[in-house]
Amino acid sequence: MPYQTRDEHLFSDGPKRILTLDGGGIRGALTLGYLARIETILQERANDPNFRLCHYFDLIAGTSTGSIIATGLALGFSVAQLEALYQSLSAEVFKKPVWRFGLFSAKFPQEPLIKALTKAFGDITLGSDALQTGLLITAKRLDTGSPWFIHNNPRGKYFAPTGGSSTPNKDFLLREIVRASTAAPHYFEPESLQVAQDIAGAFVDGGVSPYNNPALAALMVVGLQGFGLNWSFGADNLMLVSAGTGTRNLQLETSEVLDMSAVRLAGQSILSIMADCDWLTQTMMQWMSNSPTAWPIDRESGNLEQDILGDRQAMLHYLRYNVRFDPQWLKQELDIIIDPVQADSLFAMDQPENIEILTNLGTTAALVQVQPKHFPANFDVA
Numbered sequence: 001m002p003y004q005t006r007d008e009h010l011f012s013d014g015p016k017r018i019l020t021l022d023g024g025g026i027r028g029a030l031t032l033g034y035l036a037r038i039e040t041i042l043q044e045r046a047n048d049p050n051f052r053l054c055h056y057f058d059l060i061a062g063t064s065t066g067s068i069i070a071t072g073l074a075l076g077f078s079v080a081q082l083e084a085l086y087q088s089l090s091a092e093v094f095k096k097p098v099w100r101f102g103l104f105s106a107k108f109p110q111e112p113l114i115k116a117l118t119k120a121f122g123d124i125t126l127g128s129d130a131l132q133t134g135l136l137i138t139a140k141r142l143d144t145g146s147p148w149f150i151h152n153n154p155r156g157k158y159f160a161p162t163g164g165s166s167t168p169n170k171d172f173l174l175r176e177i178v179r180a181s182t183a184a185p186h187y188f189e190p191e192s193l194q195v196a197q198d199i200a201g202a203f204v205d206g207g208v209s210p211y212n213n214p215a216l217a218a219l220m221v222v223g224l225q226g227f228g229l230n231w232s233f234g235a236d237n238l239m240l241v242s243a244g245t246g247t248r249n250l251q252l253e254t255s256e257v258l259d260m261s262a263v264r265l266a267g268q269s270i271l272s273i274m275a276d277c278d279w280l281t282q283t284m285m286q287w288m289s290n291s292p293t294a295w296p297i298d299r300e301s302g303n304l305e306q307d308i309l310g311d312r313q314a315m316l317h318y319l320r321y322n323v324r325f326d327p328q329w330l331k332q333e334l335d336i337i338i339d340p341v342q343a344d345s346l347f348a349m350d351q352p353e354n355i356e357i358l359t360n361l362g363t364t365a366a367l368v369q370v371q372p373k374h375f376p377a378n379f380d381v382a
Contacts, residue, residue: 009058009133015379016231017239019057020215023064023207024245025349029086033362034243034321036079037370052076059134061218063206067137067181071174074135090352107187117175126152127170138206138214139181147209150177155228165197181206210277215242215285235290235314239379244322248347289318319374323365
């Protein structure tokens, strides 16, 4: 069957579907478990083993490790192809040289990552017809302190600007903007992108902006008039599927915090802010939506099942899939037994020895959490 082109995905009438993918380094292997399950459900529904996620979703958004997956999916990669890519990335990119400590220089050299992204995406540009659907990548331009939403909407203001010296979005190489989105401070050096004829911007991981979970970023891109898409809201008109890379509750002794060195306290504070941003995104998404997969926000708010922003109709149908790296949660929700030390180790972004267990964890979680009924028939591809 013929599938939609990028422009048909972005501009045709009818219900719209968004897929968003969190950052989290090597924990992206967990995300792939969810995507494999979703791909299987949609292939069975379409009765087509060659059906890909780019044929279903009209916009795929990713931050950091999620940007790698999102780009591959938008190019038509199967989830199996991306699983193979992650095996390669884990072996090559997170191999720490003995002379690097991550204090005075980045923990990992950038060359293996650049080589892997070049092998995967070549010289394909953001404006290329090789992208079969909408793509959104979030990054943080640190020299101006501004989050960037880099997307392939041809009606976007910066896709192909006339006049001036700005580099058109359409001319950015995919491997370069993905490298920018994955340039996690401490782990990798910043990425320089030529944003105008005489201006180079310094970019770091999109995860150090409010958009490590890019769900709200995607919602803004499709809904705010300045971005030029103006999709219709409503639970029957807009569906957003969000896949995480795992979360955990931070629990420290008061004395431990009070005795922290200034460097550790600063680092811990940044991680805490990132976690706050993720949960704020989750709160806002559930507050605006009809969500059969709603998560408990906190003891006071609950899962917002009875709350709709402005006491109006739900603005979208929202699905959030994720796991907690918490022994009690894993036992209760997934019947997985794991000790606290191993649970903590799985949260690390740069441990390639975790990729197998993360992959298995994502597969197990997806079988429990991702149900065909979560994808209403009105969102099926005609």
